[in-house]
Amino acid sequence: MNKDSEIISNTVSLLYPFIILFAFYIILNGHITPGGGFQGGALLSAIFITKYMGIPTNDTDLKNFKIIEKIMFIIIMIIPMIFLFNGLNKKFSFLNEYYLILMNILIGIKVCCGLSIIFFRFVFYESR
Amino acid sequence: MVINIFLMLIIVFAILSIQSNSLRRAVIYLGILSLVSSFCYLLYGSPDVAIAQAVIGSTLSTILYLVALKKYKLFTIYYVLQNTDTEELDSDNTERKVIDIIESFCFERELEPDVVHTSENLENIEAHYQYDVIVLQKERGICLYGNKENYLLDSLQKHLVKKLGNKLNVSYVQNTV
Numbered sequence: 001m002n003k004d005s006e007i008i009s010n011t012v013s014l015l016y017p018f019i020i021l022f023a024f025y026i027i028l029n030g031h032i033t034p035g036g037g038f039q040g041g042a043l044l045s046a047i048f049i050t051k052y053m054g055i056p057t058n059d060t061d062l063k064n065f066k067i068i069e070k071i072m073f074i075i076i077m078i079i080p081m082i083f084l085f086n087g088l089n090k091k092f093s094f095l096n097e098y099y100l101i102l103m104n105i106l107i108g109i110k111v112c113c114g115l116s117i118i119f120f121r122f123v124f125y126e127s128r
Numbered sequence: 129m130v131i132n133i134f135l136m137l138i139i140v141f142a143i144l145s146i147q148s149n150s151l152r153r154a155v156i157y158l159g160i161l162s163l164v165s166s167f168c169y170l171l172y173g174s175p176d177v178a179i180a181q182a183v184i185g186s187t188l189s190t191i192l193y194l195v196a197l198k199k200y201k202l203f204t205i206y207y208v209l210q211n212t213d214t215e216e217l218d219s220d221n222t223e224r225k226v227i228d229i230i231e232s233f234c235f236e237r238e239l240e241p242d243v244v245h246t247s248e249n250l251e252n253i254e255a256h257y258q259y260d261v262i263v264l265q266k267e268r269g270i271c272l273y274g275n276k277e278n279y280l281l282d283s284l285q286k287h288l289v290k291k292l293g294n295k296l297n298v299s300y301v302q303n304t305v
Contacts, residue, residue, distance in 0.1 A: 034175035042183040049191055123195055
């Protein structure tokens with residue numbers, strides 16, 4: 001993890017789109033194939049980690065991550081309450097698939113924010 | 129048959145990671161271990177868990193361990209020269225001596241010293257920079273500023289007093305934050 005390793009930063013910049021594609025594939029197909037919100041979110045947070053490996057500068061604002069994570073948590077609590085407790089899943093059974101996809105996306109974003117917060121906090125702030 | 133080989137590989141890498149001499153190598157062995165175990169999950173028919181194990185066990189935790197090792201090794205020293213006429217102050221090479229002693233201390237503890245010379249204010253450095261110890265040079269003697277949680281400072285002060293003798297006046301201030 002040298003600070004100015006050209007090989008690593010170039011390789012990482014090449015890998016960015018593929019990591020994003022793979023993460024979204026895992027999230028969006030989580031309800032039929034292996035994977036899901038948590039795994040896809042961990043992969044999404046790998047984007048920020050590889051960014052640190054390439055360019056180790058502290059220019060990400062952790063406050064936004066925290067706000068997004070809290071909003072996602074509240075939405076994740078509210079949507080099942082509306083959808084499942086009112087019996088909407090039996091009335092409109094065609095909505096079930098979209099419900100799973102939506103929940104996977106929300107969980108993915110929340111996990112991504114959480115793991116990125118842990119990582120950046122650990123890398124840039126915590127010390128002896 | 130294949131699953132048995134990989135299960136045995138897990139045990140081999142676990143023993144290797146315990147027995148290896150350097151911590152960094154042990155972390156790499158742990159990463160390989162979790163990769164092999166994720167393959168075992170795949171063979172047992174749970175690809176979901178295998179993906180999670182591969183992402184978290186062998187990528188995230190390995191990187192976190194490596195960063196932690198790097199952080200543990202680095203020892204950042206800010207050397208503050210507050211007076212503008214530094215040449216007059218530094219006629220007897222105090223700065224060089226003190227930094228040599230701190231570097232020898234770091235060498236004993238297997239730490240990597242990182243010396244930064246500044247002429248900024250002490251409060252500014254404390255507020256905005258990450259430091260392990262701040263050395264403030266005064267007219268007669270030096271003053272060490274350090275964080276209270278830093279367990280190395282006591283031994284560093286003893287080391288400095290032992291090496292310098294009574295030539296310099298070493299004082300020592302602990303910050304509460």
